[in-house]
Amino acid sequence: MKGTIPTVLLALLSGSSPSSAGPVQRRQETVTQTVTASGAPSTPTQWTWNAGGSQAWPIHESCNATERALLKKGLEDAAALAAHARDHVLRFGNGSAMYQKYFGAAASAEVVGWYDKIANGDRSRFKIRCDDVDGNCALPGWGGHWRGENATDETVICPLSYTTRKPLEGLCGYGYTVARSPLSFYFGADLVHRLLHMPSVGEGAAEHFADSYAECLELARAAPAEAVRNSHSLQYFALDVYAFDVAVPGEGCTGKAGKGEEEGKKEDGHGGHPAPTATTSGAPSTTSSAAAECHTHADGEVHCA
Numbered sequence: 001m002k003g004t005i006p007t008v009l010l011a012l013l014s015g016s017s018p019s020s021a022g023p024v025q026r027r028q029e030t031v032t033q034t035v036t037a038s039g040a041p042s043t044p045t046q047w048t049w050n051a052g053g054s055q056a057w058p059i060h061e062s063c064n065a066t067e068r069a070l071l072k073k074g075l076e077d078a079a080a081l082a083a084h085a086r087d088h089v090l091r092f093g094n095g096s097a098m099y100q101k102y103f104g105a106a107a108s109a110e111v112v113g114w115y116d117k118i119a120n121g122d123r124s125r126f127k128i129r130c131d132d133v134d135g136n137c138a139l140p141g142w143g144g145h146w147r148g149e150n151a152t153d154e155t156v157i158c159p160l161s162y163t164t165r166k167p168l169e170g171l172c173g174y175g176y177t178v179a180r181s182p183l184s185f186y187f188g189a190d191l192v193h194r195l196l197h198m199p200s201v202g203e204g205a206a207e208h209f210a211d212s213y214a215e216c217l218e219l220a221r222a223a224p225a226e227a228v229r230n231s232h233s234l235q236y237f238a239l240d241v242y243a244f245d246v247a248v249p250g251e252g253c254t255g256k257a258g259k260g261e262e263e264g265k266k267e268d269g270h271g272g273h274p275a276p277t278a279t280t281s282g283a284p285s286t287t288s289s290a291a292a293e294c295h296t297h298a299d300g301e302v303h304c305a
Ligand SMILES: *[C@@H]1O[C@H](CO)[C@@H](O)[C@H](O)[C@H]1NC(C)=O
Pocket: 094, 095, 100, 104, 105, 106
């Protein structure tokens, strides 16, 4: 008996090594052929244009089984939100009232592009990790952070996210409204934002130009060219149309902006920007002055000066 185990192991090893060496060998042969046939190659060389690309979510080995499962679900929610937002714009273009509400008179192609990058873009150039490498997860309310100068293509998701962020299936539940609740309420919407911070996704162009719901609506009127690349506007629009078109069809849960919105902003716990804004401070943020110039109509729409 004792002698058979090493024999089996040897058999397994010898059985596996030629097969794993196979592709390498074949690739070397291909290279040799190409070099030899320095004129017109007689047989076409195999060319995989997207070699190295990946559609798998790049979840770092530091994530345990629980985190990995919840993160995968959250990222799939982010892709679902983005894909529907894209589809809504592809269907209605700039004629959609929802579109005009968040993006004003801007042409719709850039919006379609950001959402499609999240839904279908290559995922091989960024990573999402779970270890607290930069020590920011200890900061109160931080659900995660982009690693910035420490690793531009990496985002850390802190333990808080796994216990607080809601699944997309719960959209419009738990008393949530688009206008008043934090953008990080649903894991998917939170991750839309975090993905846009990855340079390979947001390209440094999708950024922060306005924060609160009221500020985003104001931006759509004042600077539509910025609204279409404002990460918060992209989150709000995706949530609002998914709620109206999919979650609670024909009804949604836009809600009304008001005092609660400011509460929501404080609870956001977004964290992770190079210069985090009023995440933990109770002091009124710059939002208040902008929000003060907006008023809510009887139909629940917020109109800003
Ligand atoms: C939407 O696009 C059309 C062109 O198809 C343009 O004439 C119109 O001004 C745009 N509407 C808005 C509200 O931006």
